[in-house]
Each structure stands twice: as structure tokens, then as C-alpha cells.
Amino acid sequence: MPCEFSEHLLGSYLDAELDAASAARVKQHVAACAACAAKLEQWREIGAAVRKAGPAPMPEGLAARVARRIEQARQTAPVPPAVPAPAAWRWMAVPALVRQAAVLLMACGLTALATWWTVATSERGKLVQREQLSAHIRTLMQEMPVQVASADGHVVRPWFAGKVDVAPPVKDLAAQGFPLVGGRVDYLGDRRVAALVYKRRLHVINVFAWPETTSAAPRSAVLQGYNIVTWSSGGIGYSAVSDLNGAELQELQQLLQ
Amino acid sequence: MSFERLALPHMQSAYNLARALMSSPTDAEDVVQEAYLNAFKSFASFRGQDVRPWLLAIVRNAAYGMLRARRRAGNVVAIDWPGRDHHEDLPHQVASQEATAEERMIAAIDAAYVWQALAELPAPMREVLVLRELEEMRYQDIADVMSLPMGTVMSRLSRARRELGRAVRRLNEKDERSAV
Numbered sequence: 001m002p003c004e005f006s007e008h009l010l011g012s013y014l015d016a017e018l019d020a021a022s023a024a025r026v027k028q029h030v031a032a033c034a035a036c037a038a039k040l041e042q043w044r045e046i047g048a049a050v051r052k053a054g055p056a057p058m059p060e061g062l063a064a065r066v067a068r069r070i071e072q073a074r075q076t077a078p079v080p081p082a083v084p085a086p087a088a089w090r091w092m093a094v095p096a097l098v099r100q101a102a103v104l105l106m107a108c109g110l111t112a113l114a115t116w117w118t119v120a121t122s123e124r125g126k127l128v129q130r131e132q133l134s135a136h137i138r139t140l141m142q143e144m145p146v147q148v149a150s151a152d153g154h155v156v157r158p159w160f161a162g163k164v165d166v167a168p169p170v171k172d173l174a175a176q177g178f179p180l181v182g183g184r185v186d187y188l189g190d191r192r193v194a195a196l197v198y199k200r201r202l203h204v205i206n207v208f209a210w211p212e213t214t215s216a217a218p219r220s221a222v223l224q225g226y227n228i229v230t231w232s233s234g235g236i237g238y239s240a241v242s243d244l245n246g247a248e249l250q251e252l253q254q255l256l257q
Numbered sequence: 258m259s260f261e262r263l264a265l266p267h268m269q270s271a272y273n274l275a276r277a278l279m280s281s282p283t284d285a286e287d288v289v290q291e292a293y294l295n296a297f298k299s300f301a302s303f304r305g306q307d308v309r310p311w312l313l314a315i316v317r318n319a320a321y322g323m324l325r326a327r328r329r330a331g332n333v334v335a336i337d338w339p340g341r342d343h344h345e346d347l348p349h350q351v352a353s354q355e356a357t358a359e360e361r362m363i364a365a366i367d368a369a370y371v372w373q374a375l376a377e378l379p380a381p382m383r384e385v386l387v388l389r390e391l392e393e394m395r396y397q398d399i400a401d402v403m404s405l406p407m408g409t410v411m412s413r414l415s416r417a418r419r420e421l422g423r424a425v426r427r428l429n430e431k432d433e434r435s436a437v
Contacts, residue, residue: 007415007419008411008412008415010415011411011414011415011418012396012411015389015396015414017395017396039422042422043418043422046371046386046390046418046421046422046425047389047390049371050371050375050386050387050390050391051390051391051393054391055269055272055273055391056272056273056276056277056282056285058268058269058272059282059283059286062268062272062286062289062290063265063268065290066265066268066289066290066293067261067265069290069293069294070260070261070293070294070297073294073297073298074297147404148406155406155408158406158407158408159406161397161400161407162397162398162400162401163401187302191304192304
């Protein structure tokens with residue numbers, strides 16, 4: 001008699017992806033169920049066999065050939081800028097003193113940035129809106145404005161995890177007349193942002209979301225005949241862009257807040 | 258940090274994935290070369306923490322791009338696997354020494370069949386197994402590489418394991434029949 005126990009759970013247990021409580025639950029079940037114990041053992045064995053055979057033997061000189069081609073590309077193409085990477089991998093490699101100096105420098109830098117920020121915000125706001133509008137219009141020109149097509153928030157939101165800085169809460173508002181089409185990753189203001197796509201009758205609405213520390217009440221703007229509503233709440237900045245009329249776009253804003 | 262210093266150390270991983278998707282070592286090499294060039298060109302937009310998932314996603318795109326082009330050209334895509342030719346070298350029992358009777362029965366599935374069976378799986382099953390078992394990546398990273406939601410990665414991995422187990426058993430039985 002085959003056991004109905006979830007293979008997802010069994011697999012996640014094998015791959016050490018479960019929290020302690022769930023792992024204990026699986027362990028308990030496996031101890032009592034011969035079928036699942038056998039399955040687990042077989043999976044373990046398959047994994048071990050794949051690992052045992054090891055990495056595929058690389059053709060000789062591949063690394064050198066790749067390095068040469070990159071070097072050629074570097075010389076013929078315009079040099080891509082070095083990455084201004086804030087990432088953790090660099091952090092671990094630098095000595096402590098340098099690290100402390102970096103922290104100080106960063107603090108100075110942040111102060112300067114904050115000053116600049118307040119000065120430049122109004123100008124920047126316009127620029128950002130322009131970018132958002134461009135992104136919106138780009139999606140109208142595509143056949144498929146989403147990368148993940150689903151009206152289920154529990155599908156769309158996890159899809160964003162790891163792809164963008166912040167995955168916004170996703171609600172399907174079909175009952176209120178704003179069916180969710182899906183989501184995609186877009187590139188705005190020099191970073192990846194989550195974009196949710198809703199529909200209202202035949203109008204497409206893009207809702208962009210990015211991390212935003214300050215809360216702000218909704219502001220409406222009109223740009224080239226398109227309506228844009230911008231707000232932030234819960235650590236996330238939002239911007240809804242559409243050719244839908246302003247009143248209905250604000251209605252969506254209230255539903256999302 | 259230069260692109261080379263970040264990305265070149267992951268070439269074995271890149272090649273493993275390419276080899277899982279392409280039918281020949283030559284194609285796998287082409288995929289790796291193309292992927293590294295593409296990665297180099299788009300390095301400026303790399304914002305992540307970990308270069309490997311980013312790089313492997315590019316490898317995967319390059320591989321599927323080449324497979325699509327082949328399919329359009331009407332060529333049949335063969336499925337093969339590194340290690341297939343020398344699977345005889347594999348140890349035949351992987352079970353631990355204090356294996357129970359139950360475990361021993363399952364361990365009778367010859368590890369050598371695993372490679373043959375892998376070659377019979379469709380590419381999406383093979384790649385998820387390679388990323389998980391050979392590269393030992395977390396589900397989240399696999400999801401990033403394959404541009405899939407985590408739930409789909411889990412289903413695909415379950416299915417890949419199930420199918421591989423079935424294929425191994427089938428090969429095993431066929432072999433035993435022919436031996437008798």
C-alpha cells in the first residue's frame with residue numbers, strides 16, 4: 001500500500017530545507033513508515049551516486065580559452081564598469097582595520113547622500129515617474145506583460161523572493177474589479193523592482209514596488225496622459241501607472257494599502 | 258573585484274550544468290564559452306550576493322538557446338551523460354555497513370544504472386538533479402537559476418527522483434531477466 005505522505009516534505013527533509021519542527025515530524029513518520037523510509041533511502045542513494053560520479057570532466061584548456069575570449073571582448077568592447085557591489089562576498093575578504101575605515105567612510109557618505117537626497121528629491125521624483133511610465137509603456141508593447149502569470153498571490157509573491165529587493169504582498173482583487181494578471185521583475189531607478197500587473201476592463205495597470213523606509217501618503221500625478229499614483233507603506237514604496245482614469249486608479253491604491 | 262576573479266572559479270559548476278543539458282562535450286564547451294561572454298557583457302548589471310546562481314542562469318539560457326536553434330534546424334537532440342561510458346567504475350553498493358534487510362534490498366539497485374537512467378530523463382529533470390545533488394544548491398538558488406517558483410522546484414525535484422528511481426529499477430529488472 002503506497003503511503004500518501006507528502007513527497008515535498010520528504011524531499012525537503014532529505015535536502016535539509018525544513019525547520020526543526022517539520023524535520024522532527026518527518027523523522028517521526030519515516031521511523032514508522034517502511035514505504036517512506038525505503039523511498040528516502042533510495043533518493044539518498046541516487047544523490048550519492050550522482051555525487052560519487054563527480055563533476056563532468058572538463059575539456060583541457062577550457063578555462064584558458066574562456067579567459068582569452070573575455071580578454072578579447074574586453075579589448076574590443078567598451079569596458080563595462082567595475083561592479084559597485086555592496087555585497088557580502090567582498091566584505092568577508094577585507095581585513096578588520098579596512099573594514100572599520102570602510103564603515104566610517106560609509107557613514108560619511110550616507111550623511112552626504114542624505115543631504116543630497118533632500119535637495120534632489122523633487123527633481124528625482126519626476127525622473128523616477130518618467131522611468132516608471134516608460135516601463136509601463138514597454139509592457140503595453142509586449143505580448144506578455146508578466147513573467148509569472150497567476151491570479152494567486154501565494155504563487156506570485158514567492159516567485160519574487162530572491163529576484164528583487166523586496167517582494168510586496170500580493171492580493172488578487174478580481175472581486176473588486178481589478179483581476180491580477182501576474183508579476184515580473186523590472187528595472188527602475190538602477191535596481192530590480194517587483195512589478196505587479198492588474199487589469200481594469202481593458203486597461204493594464206502596472207504596480208511597481210521597491211524598498212522604501214519612509215511612509216508617504218498617496219500622491220497623484222499625470223504624465224503624458226497617464227495617471228501615476230505613488231505611495232509607500234510597510235517599508236515598501238509603490239507606484240501604480242495606467243491609462244485608467246485617476247479616480248479608479250486611486251480606488252486600486254486604497255485596496256492595495 | 259574583476260569579473261574573472263569572481264566568475265572563473267565557477268567554471269566547473271558551469272560545465273556540469275552545460276554537460277547535463279547538452280549532448281556532447283563539444284556543445285557543452287560552446288555553451289560555457291558563450292555563457293561566460295554573455296555574463297561578462299552583462300556583469301555591470303549583476304547586483305546579487307552570490308555569483309554562482311547568476312552565472313548558472315546564464316549558462317542555462319545559453320544551453321536552451323542552442324537546443325532551440327538545433328530543434329529549429331531539425332536536428333535530433335541526443336541525450337547523453339558524462340560518466341556513462343565508465344559507469345562500470347562505480348561502486349556497486351552505496352548502503353552503509355549496518356544496513357537493515359529493507360535497505361539492503363533497495364541498495365540492490367545498482368549505482369551504475371543511475372547514470373544510464375539519468376540519460377533517459379528529460380532535460381528539466383536532469384538539470385534540477387544536477388543543481389541539487391552535484392552542485393548541492395539550496396532550493397532558493399535553484400529557483401533563481403531556473404527562474405521558477407520554489408514550489409515548482411520542489412515538485413520537479415520530487416518528480417525527477419521518482420522517475421530516476423523508476424528508470425533505475427526498470428534497467429535493473431531488464432538486466433536480471435537477460436542474465437537469467
